[in-house]
Amino acid sequence: MKITIKDIAKLAGVSTATVSKIVNNKIDDVSDTTVYKVRKIIKEKNYTPNYLARSMVTKKTKTLGLIIPDIRNPFFTDIAKGAEDRANELGYSIFFCNSDDDLDKEFTYINSLIEKQVDGIMLAGAAKRDRDRERKININIPIVAVDRNAYYKGIKGSIEIDNYTGAYKGVNHLISKGYERIVFVSGPLETKPSMERLRGYKKALKDAGKIIDNENIIVGTYERNFGEKVIETLDYSLKNVGFFCGNDLIAIGLIKSLKEKNYKVPEEIGVVGFDDIYISLLISPSLTSLRQPSYKMGYESIELLIKILDNNNEEKNKKMLKTRLIIRESTNRINLD
Amino acid sequence: MKITIKDIAKLAGVSTATVSKIVNNKIDDVSDTTVYKVRKIIKEKNYTPNYLARSMVTKKTKTLGLIIPDIRNPFFTDIAKGAEDRANELGYSIFFCNSDDDLDKEFTYINSLIEKQVDGIMLAGAAKRDRDRERKININIPIVAVDRNAYYKGIKGSIEIDNYTGAYKGVNHLISKGYERIVFVSGPLETKPSMERLRGYKKALKDAGKIIDNENIIVGTYERNFGEKVIETLDYSLKNVGFFCGNDLIAIGLIKSLKEKNYKVPEEIGVVGFDDIYISLLISPSLTSLRQPSYKMGYESIELLIKILDNNNEEKNKKMLKTRLIIRESTNRINLD
DNA sequence: TTGTATGCGTTATCAT
DNA sequence: ATGATAACGCATACAA
Numbered sequence: 001m002k003i004t005i006k007d008i009a010k011l012a013g014v015s016t017a018t019v020s021k022i023v024n025n026k027i028d029d030v031s032d033t034t035v036y037k038v039r040k041i042i043k044e045k046n047y048t049p050n051y052l053a054r055s056m057v058t059k060k061t062k063t064l065g066l067i068i069p070d071i072r073n074p075f076f077t078d079i080a081k082g083a084e085d086r087a088n089e090l091g092y093s094i095f096f097c098n099s100d101d102d103l104d105k106e107f108t109y110i111n112s113l114i115e116k117q118v119d120g121i122m123l124a125g126a127a128k129r130d131r132d133r134e135r136k137i138n139i140n141i142p143i144v145a146v147d148r149n150a151y152y153k154g155i156k157g158s159i160e161i162d163n164y165t166g167a168y169k170g171v172n173h174l175i176s177k178g179y180e181r182i183v184f185v186s187g188p189l190e191t192k193p194s195m196e197r198l199r200g201y202k203k204a205l206k207d208a209g210k211i212i213d214n215e216n217i218i219v220g221t222y223e224r225n226f227g228e229k230v231i232e233t234l235d236y237s238l239k240n241v242g243f244f245c246g247n248d249l250i251a252i253g254l255i256k257s258l259k260e261k262n263y264k265v266p267e268e269i270g271v272v273g274f275d276d277i278y279i280s281l282l283i284s285p286s287l288t289s290l291r292q293p294s295y296k297m298g299y300e301s302i303e304l305l306i307k308i309l310d311n312n313n314e315e316k317n318k319k320m321l322k323t324r325l326i327i328r329e330s331t332n333r334i335n336l337d
Numbered sequence: 338m339k340i341t342i343k344d345i346a347k348l349a350g351v352s353t354a355t356v357s358k359i360v361n362n363k364i365d366d367v368s369d370t371t372v373y374k375v376r377k378i379i380k381e382k383n384y385t386p387n388y389l390a391r392s393m394v395t396k397k398t399k400t401l402g403l404i405i406p407d408i409r410n411p412f413f414t415d416i417a418k419g420a421e422d423r424a425n426e427l428g429y430s431i432f433f434c435n436s437d438d439d440l441d442k443e444f445t446y447i448n449s450l451i452e453k454q455v456d457g458i459m460l461a462g463a464a465k466r467d468r469d470r471e472r473k474i475n476i477n478i479p480i481v482a483v484d485r486n487a488y489y490k491g492i493k494g495s496i497e498i499d500n501y502t503g504a505y506k507g508v509n510h511l512i513s514k515g516y517e518r519i520v521f522v523s524g525p526l527e528t529k530p531s532m533e534r535l536r537g538y539k540k541a542l543k544d545a546g547k548i549i550d551n552e553n554i555i556v557g558t559y560e561r562n563f564g565e566k567v568i569e570t571l572d573y574s575l576k577n578v579g580f581f582c583g584n585d586l587i588a589i590g591l592i593k594s595l596k597e598k599n600y601k602v603p604e605e606i607g608v609v610g611f612d613d614i615y616i617s618l619l620i621s622p623s624l625t626s627l628r629q630p631s632y633k634m635g636y637e638s639i640e641l642l643i644k645i646l647d648n649n650n651e652e653k654n655k656k657m658l659k660t661r662l663i664i665r666e667s668t669n670r671i672n673l674d
Numbered sequence: 675t676t677g678t679a680t681g682c683g684t685t686a687t688c689a690t
Numbered sequence: 691a692t693g694a695t696a697a698c699g700c701a702t703a704c705a706a
Contacts, residue, residue, distance in 0.1 A: 339683095341682095341683055341684085342683065342684065342685095343683075343684095353683090353684080353685090354685085354686080354687095357684070357685060357686085358685095360684095361685080386683080386684070387682085387683050387684065388684095389682085389683080389684090390682070390683030390684040390685085391683075391684050391685075392684090393682090393683080393684070393685090394683090394684055394685045394686075395684085395685070395686095
């Protein structure tokens with residue numbers, strides 16, 4: 001039988017109200033002696049409050065939901081780790097949900113999280129969105145969107161990456177390395193990151209005096225599998241082509257297929273990824289990529305979410321973090337300019 | 338204001354008791370007409386029960402805890418994914434915890450999970466254990482141990498891998514490929530998997546008529562970093578050496594350092610990993626490894642845990658899964674035998 | 675400074 | 691077949 005506040009009250013010869021105050025540190029008008037006495041008994045009896053009962057009356061569960069599209073993508077794993085660490089530091093627990101990039105599954109999870117009365121949700125949304133359906137869902141708890149876009153009513157803040165500048169830097173790097181045709185192997189254009197990267201890609205081409213050709217924009221999913229298949233779909237020569245990829249998984253798949261076809265990377269073909277997941281360092285040739293502060297994104301998203309919950313959110317609830325170009329072997333050839 | 342069972346009762350002109358019965362499908366002695374009437378109103382009003390209140394009285398939260406050592410290791414990521422999928426299918430939510438292979442952190446998480454009244458815990462324990470301290474913790478909910486060993490009182494079942502046979506197969510493969518000196522680069526020997534693999538390693542050597550030399554057993558952590566440093570510590574020639582590694586991360590680090598020192602893998606040196614994480618396919622040379630059914634381990638652990646919760650656990654609560662040797666480039670040389 | 679009483683939303687027991 | 695009511699463990703408004 002678990003010990004309750006009543007037991008403590010009886011043992012201490014005080015009321016449950018007094019014990020409750022002491023447990024919650026609202027001891028402004030409780031005498032030092034009773035505080036001492038009760039604390040001692042609490043310690044002795046190893047009493048811990050029942051969270052469920054507490055939540056019933058406070059309407060707060062100290063619990064958050066975390067929804068990410070793909071736990072197998074190290075980028076999201078890092079986000080999750082950052083989120084978990086910060087939540088833990090602030091005394092929150094996290095319900096963990098994997099949407100598999102499926103909006104319906106995301107809906108289901110959101111409902112289930114609301115039923116379980118989480119205080120808030122941190123969401124990296126599924127790729128394909130549906131503005132109308134999302135708007136219809138009645139969400140009365142705050143959501144912080146991270147990385148991906150979403151349209152729920154509950155969204156009260158977001159942590160993003162400067163994808164536009166990141167893409168610009170990556171494409172520009174390929175151009176400066178003398179690759180002639182620059183191909184963008186994009187993730188789903190429904191996602192804001194992809195849209196922004198496309199913008200950056202176009203701007204970089206434009207600034208370099210290159211023409212933008214739709215033939216050079218290939219759209220697929222954020223999966224390695226897509227990267228592996230991509231060259232099969234191209235009907236032009238891959239001589240001196242620079243590939244700018246939507247993420248590292250795509251780039252890794254692409255490099256794999258290029259090697260199998262005996263293309264030389266980086267001599268003939270350059271490849272740039274996005275995310276800088278740790279595998280990118282390990283493959284051969286190692287991958288030039290745009291490093292995202294993924295752990296930080298998770299960490300700060302939870303921080304923002306809890307700040308919103310505490311209503312200390314006078315500051316703006318939108319934050320944009322920077323990327324950094326990490327140059328490795330996959331583009332490291334002598335500049336032909 | 339959220340709608341409650343009382344509201345439904347009032348609208349239907351029945352008691353909350355009746356509504357409760359219908360909500361929980363205990364309708365043996367409720368008339369069809371009231372069932373129909375109440376169900377209709379529930380649907381109209383979009384009523385969902387308050388889980389906290391329900392849990393207060395049923396003492397069940399339909400919530401589980403999942404503790405793993407390292408979310409950044411794809412092996413555990415896969416376990417987590419399997420766990421989440423099965424929990425979701427069975428109507429449970431998962432609190433997700435990362436112990437960073439730190440026993441103290443594991444303790445803290447277990448306490449916090451118990452406070453949050455999870456129904457059970459699935460645990461892949463931190464590497465270093467402390468039998469005495471573990472035994473002292475009073476745990477009144479079932480724990481299923483997966484992969485790693487642990488000594489808590491609450492442990493009611495386990496899902497393991499046949500590490501002994503796996504190691505035997507891996508070492509035997511190296512021997513059959515003609516590598517002369519077989520070195521075991523082990524993870525922490527406090528973990529049962531490492532102990533079992535050591536047993537398998539020794540048995541394979543013995544069966545091949547080789548002597549067991551402690552100089553050939555290097556112990557470290559399950560991290561890539563350890564693998565990268567390992568050859569620095571060896572003072573014998575690496576000519577024709579076969580490395581059997583405690584996991585793939587170690588093997589990947591080892592291969593990286595071997596390449597940097599211009600050793601030829603697999604011609605001069607063979608490397609076998611353990612886990613077969615997906616990166617092993619992508620590095621160069623690709624890694625021969627022992628595939629573990631990691632997703633399945635997570636999936637079945639949750640299944641077992643919930644079975645124990647439901648008291649349908651007449652079957653034995655211990656299961657041992659098999660490994661499979663996946664041969665790739667890192668050992669693929671012409672047999673010198 | 676302390677205690678009493680009520681309510682949070684549900685399930686379960688026992689009458690009716 | 692249905693309903694009244696206690697109980698779960700706590701926080702809080704208000705009274706003392």
